[in-house]
Amino acid sequence: MTAVRDTVLLVALTTVGLIAGLLSAFAYSVMPGLNRAGAQVAVPAMQRINVAIQNPLFGLILFCSIVFSILAVLLWWREPVRWWLLAGLVLYLVAVLITGLINVPLNDRLDAAGAVTPSNAPTVWTDFVEPWVRWNIIRAVAAVAAFVTMIAGLLQLLR
Numbered sequence: 001m002t003a004v005r006d007t008v009l010l011v012a013l014t015t016v017g018l019i020a021g022l023l024s025a026f027a028y029s030v031m032p033g034l035n036r037a038g039a040q041v042a043v044p045a046m047q048r049i050n051v052a053i054q055n056p057l058f059g060l061i062l063f064c065s066i067v068f069s070i071l072a073v074l075l076w077w078r079e080p081v082r083w084w085l086l087a088g089l090v091l092y093l094v095a096v097l098i099t100g101l102i103n104v105p106l107n108d109r110l111d112a113a114g115a116v117t118p119s120n121a122p123t124v125w126t127d128f129v130e131p132w133v134r135w136n137i138i139r140a141v142a143a144v145a146a147f148v149t150m151i152a153g154l155l156q157l158l159r
Contacts, residue, residue, distance in 0.1 A: 005075045009085075012072040013150055015065035016092055020143035023095065027140045031133050039125035043116045046128070050107045066096065069150075084153025091146035098139040106132045 030049070034042040069089045076082050110128045113120075 005072075008068055008075055009072045009154065011064060012068035012085075013147070013154065015061050015068060016088070016143065016150060017147045018061050019065050019092075019095070020140065020147045023136060023140035023143050027133070027137050031129065031136070035129065039121035040116065040118055042129070043110065043113065043121055043125050046107075047111050050111055062096075065092065072150075079157075081153040081157050084149055084156060088146040088150035088153065091142050091149060095139040095143040095146065098135055098142070102135045103132060103139065106135075 034045055037045065069085070069092055073082060073085045073089055076085055106128055110124070113124045116124050
């Protein structure tokens with residue numbers, strides 16, 4: 001059982017860390033880069049990113065991060081580390097909920113705008129980017145906090 005618990009915890013930490021890193025990378029590199037490119041370039045680029053991210057590998061990592069985090073809490077429930085894992089899970093679920101309830105609908109709205117022209121691109125981009133970036137930073141902070149909290153729990157096990 002120890003090998004199973006350890007493996008589940010390792011997969012949970014790895015997948016949560018991957019998602020936290022992805023969300024953070026959008027905050028400190030992707031979105032600033034798109035903003036620097038200008039609305040006429042940023043809108044179609046982000047529309048393509050929205051399509052590209054919907055792939056089996058991303059889906060697997062996102063799904064595994066949730067499932068393995070829940071399993072880690074359950075498998076470590078009789079240990080003090082459970083509270084660290086549970087707190088990490090709750091923080092992570094906040095990031096996932098923000099994604100599903102706010103960022104994805106904003107992505108869908110951007111995609112529905114279709115091809116932009118020089119006259120409407122600035123409005124389409126501004127309407128999208130300001131709330132998207134704000135909520136992305138919040139979900140990135142939640143995901144990173146989840147990852148750090150789970151790592152802190154792991155460190156408690158090593159004592």
